[in-house]
Amino acid sequence: MKKIFIIVLFCFILSGCIPKFDQTESGIMDDITFELISKNINPTTRIEYIIKLTNNSDYTIVQNSVLFGFINDPEEQGETTNPFRVLAAGNQLNIKPGESVELSVSFPPTFYKKFTESEVRIANIYIVGYVNHLKEENRFEFTTSLALQ
Numbered sequence: 001m002k003k004i005f006i007i008v009l010f011c012f013i014l015s016g017c018i019p020k021f022d023q024t025e026s027g028i029m030d031d032i033t034f035e036l037i038s039k040n041i042n043p044t045t046r047i048e049y050i051i052k053l054t055n056n057s058d059y060t061i062v063q064n065s066v067l068f069g070f071i072n073d074p075e076e077q078g079e080t081t082n083p084f085r086v087l088a089a090g091n092q093l094n095i096k097p098g099e100s101v102e103l104s105v106s107f108p109p110t111f112y113k114k115f116t117e118s119e120v121r122i123a124n125i126y127i128v129g130y131v132n133h134l135k136e137e138n139r140f141e142f143t144t145s146l147a148l149q
Contacts, residue, residue: 008115009038015041028037028057028059028131028140029140029142029144031055031056031057031058032053032054032055032056032057032061032127032142033053033054033056033145034051034053034054034125035050035051035052035054036049036050036051036067036146036147036148037050037051037102038050039148042067042109043109044109044139045109045112046106046107046108046109047106047107047108047109047111048104048105048106049068049104049105049106049123049148050087050102050103050104050105051066051068051100051102051104051105051125051146052100052101052102052103053066053091053100053102053103053127054099054100055095055096055097055098055099055100056097056098057097057131059097059131059132060094060095060096060097060131060132061094061095061129061131062093062094062129062130062131062132062133062138063093063129063130063134064091064095064127064128064129064130065087065088065091065127065129066088066091066103066125066127067085067086067087067088067125067126067127068085068086068087068088068105068123068124068125068126069085069086069123069124070120070122070123070124077139084111085124085126086105086106086107086111088103088104088105089103089104089105089106089110090102090103090104091103092097093141114140115119120148121147121148121149122145122146122147122148123145123146123148124143124144124146125143125145125146126141126143127140127141127142127143127144128140128141129141134147
C-alpha cells in the first residue's frame with residue numbers, strides 16, 4: 001500500500017514538471033516573419049493590406065491569431081500601442097516549418113483617418129498561438145513592427 005502511494009505521489013509530482021515552451025530561448029520570435037506584399041488605400045471605401053507570414057522555425061504553428069494595429073504617437077515622449085486591432089483574415093490552423101500564408105487586413109477609412117501620416121508608416125503585428133500542439137504550455141505571443149512604406 002505504501003509503495004502504491006509513493007508511485008502515485010511520484011507521478012503526480014512529475015505531471016507538474018512539464019516544461020513550458022520558452023519562446024525567447026526557442027528563437028521563434030525571429031523565425032516567424034511578416035512581409036508587406038501589397039496595399040490598397042482607397043480613402044472613400046476600404047483600406048487593405050496583404051501581409052505574408054512565413055514560418056522559418058522548426059515548429060508547426062498551431063491555432064494562431066494575427067492582429068494588426070497602428071502605434072499611437074502621444075504628444076509626450078514615447079509610444080503607446082493602439083488598443084484597436086484588426087484580426088487578419090486568411091489564416092491557417094496549422095502552418096508547418098517553411099510554409100507561408102498570405103493574410104488580408106482591411107478596415108474602413110474612418111478607422112484610418114484617426115491616425116497621423118507618421119503613425120501609418122509602421123504597423124504593429126501581434127501574434128498569439130501554439131507550437132506543435134494546442135496545449136497551454138506550448139503557447140507563445142509577441143508583437144513586431146512592419147514597415148508599410
